[in-house]
Amino acid sequence: MEEYLQRSNIQGRSEIQVSRLDPRLRLAQCDKELTANLESPAQPLGRVTVRIRCDGSAPWTVYVPAHVRLYRDVVVVTRPLRRGVPVQPADVTVAERDVGTLNQGFLTATEQVLGQKTTRALVADQVLAPLHLQQAEVVSKGDHVVISAASTSINVRMPGEALANGAPGEQIRVRNLSSGRVIRARVTAPGQVQVEM
Incomplete structure (x- = not known):
């Protein structure tokens, strides 16, 4: 787990609960150092299995199940939010959660979510996942905008x-209010759109 956190450059707190072995299991004393290998995927979260092996004069292998929890600070909603509302600083905070159970993903900083709109209704203390958010519109239908078109030699x-x-x-x-033509343009900022040349 420590190697995974270092390799992934993740800050977090882990808890590992090793399941009890069957008390009827009888294994010979190993006269060599035991080897332990994780049988699970590269991300050691949730239920994992560790293969313990003795390569001594009386070799044996046993599989030990364990449960790994990784607690990280993630963004949670502080109060119920309706669908389609922009997220304000008072709407979110950071709290510690077991990220191994967060199948929809999570965010780790409130700055990542401020100003974005909710895609569904959210309840207090709910972990905010990327799919719960979308960029808020900065241009509305009917707004007057500045259309810019630029190339290496000209800027209009x-x-x-x-x-x-x-x-x-x-x-x-x-x-285009000058020519009356309807064009497609990419939104770049509030009141600003750009045409590809």
């Missing part, structure tokens, strides 16, 4: 009207 800016809502990086339809 013109007024436009957004014909759809858009988050940074999304392509939306925009009406």
Whole structure:
């Protein structure tokens, strides 16, 4: 577990619970050093199996089940949130959770979520996963925007009207107010869109 945390550069606290061996099991005293290998995947979380082997004069192998918990600080919701609302600083905090049980993923810093919108209703103390969030729109349908088009030798800016809502990086339809033409442009910032040249 320590090797995994170092290799992955993860800060966390682990708990390992080794299951009891069958008391009827009779193994010969090993006259060599025992070897232990993890039989499970590279990520040693949840239920794992360790192969303990004796390569001495009376060789034997036994498989020992264990349960590994890794506790990390993750972002949780402080109060119920409706679907489609932007996340504010008071809506989230960081709390320690067993990340081995978080199948939908998790986030580790509140800065990663502020300003994004919820994709579903969330309850207090719920761990915030990436699929619970989407970029908030910075351009709304009907907004006046600045359309920019740039190449290595020319830079053009013109007024436009957004014909759809858009988050940074999304392509939306925009009406060029100078020519009346409808074009597709990528949202770059509040009130700003860019056309590829």
